[in-house]
Amino acid sequence: MSEHNAGLSQELLEIRDLTRKFMSKEVLPAEEKAPFDAFELPDDVLLALQKKAKSIGLWSVRAPQEYGGGGLSLLASTVIAEETAKCKMGAYVPACGATGSNPPAPILLGTKEQISRFAIPAIQDGKKAFVAISEASGGSDPARSIRTRAVLKGDRYILNGSKMWITGAEKANWGLLFARTGDQGQRGGITCFIIDGKPKGMTIKEMNVIRSYSPYEIFLENVEVPVEHRLGEEGQGFALCEKWLVEGRVPYSAGTIGIAQAALDIAVQWAKDREVFKSKLADKQAIQWMIADSDMEIRAARLLIYEAAKRCDEGLSFKTEASIAKVVSTETAGRVVDRCIQIMGGMGLSKELPLERWYRELRIKRIGEGPSEVHRMVLSRELLN
Numbered sequence: 001m002s003e004h005n006a007g008l009s010q011e012l013l014e015i016r017d018l019t020r021k022f023m024s025k026e027v028l029p030a031e032e033k034a035p036f037d038a039f040e041l042p043d044d045v046l047l048a049l050q051k052k053a054k055s056i057g058l059w060s061v062r063a064p065q066e067y068g069g070g071g072l073s074l075l076a077s078t079v080i081a082e083e084t085a086k087c088k089m090g091a092y093v094p095a096c097g098a099t100g101s102n103p104p105a106p107i108l109l110g111t112k113e114q115i116s117r118f119a120i121p122a123i124q125d126g127k128k129a130f131v132a133i134s135e136a137s138g139g140s141d142p143a144r145s146i147r148t149r150a151v152l153k154g155d156r157y158i159l160n161g162s163k164m165w166i167t168g169a170e171k172a173n174w175g176l177l178f179a180r181t182g183d184q185g186q187r188g189g190i191t192c193f194i195i196d197g198k199p200k201g202m203t204i205k206e207m208n209v210i211r212s213y214s215p216y217e218i219f220l221e222n223v224e225v226p227v228e229h230r231l232g233e234e235g236q237g238f239a240l241c242e243k244w245l246v247e248g249r250v251p252y253s254a255g256t257i258g259i260a261q262a263a264l265d266i267a268v269q270w271a272k273d274r275e276v277f278k279s280k281l282a283d284k285q286a287i288q289w290m291i292a293d294s295d296m297e298i299r300a301a302r303l304l305i306y307e308a309a310k311r312c313d314e315g316l317s318f319k320t321e322a323s324i325a326k327v328v329s330t331e332t333a334g335r336v337v338d339r340c341i342q343i344m345g346g347m348g349l350s351k352e353l354p355l356e357r358w359y360r361e362l363r364i365k366r367i368g369e370g371p372s373e374v375h376r377m378v379l380s381r382e383l384l385n
């Protein structure tokens with residue numbers, strides 16, 4: 001299949017090739033030995049991969065260089081995100097965790113102490129963090145639905161309430177948790193707190209979802225958070241995280257397209273090899289059209305993702321573009337993997353190949369990071385106002 005370079009510079013094509021090589025030579029062979037539904041590699045295997053990733057500049061690529069990250073542009077990190085998604089675990093753990101994680105960026109707006117205690121270990125040593133916004137009362141409109149309350153008493157806040165669907169809460173070393181310090185319904189009434197480890201009064205419960213890697217409920221009963229672990233000022237919670245939330249949608253979208261591309265590559269090879277009714281599947285027009293439609297849709301989504309990333313890198317507003325990229329890529333990826341399963345028949349549904357796993361996991365992508373309807377609302381508001 002012709003390679004879709006989408007106008008990337010030579011430098012970005014080299015970053016893409018380097019990532020591809022790292023994935024095929026290092027990550028995929030290591031992942032092959034893990035169980036089908038695994039979401040982590042054994043510690044020693046992961047550490048060896050991480051060492052390698054660091055040595056070739058594929059570590060915490062978006063985090064600032066001054067703190068030990070790669071300092072790459074959003075476009076470059078988006079190109080990398082597409083490639084690192086091309087593995088069984090890729091829908092949630094890019095490169096099986098080999099390339100580190102960029103900590104939630106609002107922490108970089110914190111005090112010197114907060115940065116050195118929380119951000120730097122996350123960037124340099126891969127310490128993990130959760131972000132807890134959603135609650136049982138609703139995730140699409142958190143400004144109105146957050147009920148978890150923080151009340152200042154002396155030099156600490158007392159937190160009561162609960163969070164729902166929180167990814168990685170169990171193994172996180174710290175987290176950002178958004179609670180109400182102002183009036184119900186006020187966007188400006190939300191404050192962000194750093195939760196250090198598992199403080200007294202905080203309990204966590206696993207929630208089963210469509211994939212094997214579960215998010216968690218967090219319950220807070222009189223949890224004490226010192227004032228110095230408040231991020232920014234009272235009421236600044238959403239202002240601190242807005243740009244980061246928008247930016248996050250761009251590599252998130254690229255990951256879904258990476259999976260769609262990987263599925264299509266498998267299905268194309270299958271169609272070329274498989275013979276039915278005296279000719280190859282690749283000779284049947286119904287199959288050809290499924291392949292052609294999938295390729296066209298992936299290319300279109302990729303261009304929209306790059307547009308959003310470029311606008312961010314150029315300092316332009318990119319909220320609408322990120323929403324468009326998120327909806328188009330997540331919906332495209334779901335359709336493409338569905339078609340690829342159809343092309344492959346029973347083998348598409350078997351656990352010999354990652355397609356059925358990707359099919360399930362991609363379904364989450366149309367709800368996480370803002371559901372499709374909310375992003376459509378962002379776009380239509382702009383068009384109609």
Ligand SMILES: Cc1cc2nc3c(=O)[nH]c(=O)nc-3n(C[C@H](O)[C@H](O)[C@H](O)COP(=O)(O)OP(=O)(O)OC[C@H]3O[C@@H](n4cnc5c(N)ncnc54)[C@H](O)[C@@H]3O)c2cc1C
Pocket residue numbers: 131132133134135136137138139140141164165166167168209215364367368369370371372373374377
């Ligand atoms: C696996 C998984 C991991 C997650 N990880 C995290 C995490 O780490 N941290 C975190 O804070 N949250 C996390 N979430 C929560 C996620 O962000 C929310 O599920 C999402 O924001 C939707 O919120 P909700 O589920 O409460 O749905 P609701 O807000 O109740 O919405 C229900 C449905 O109504 C639709 N809807 C909403 N508003 C409108 C509208 N105006 N017009 C038309 N339709 C509308 C939505 O699109 C959705 O389809 C995770 C969710 C899942 C499933």
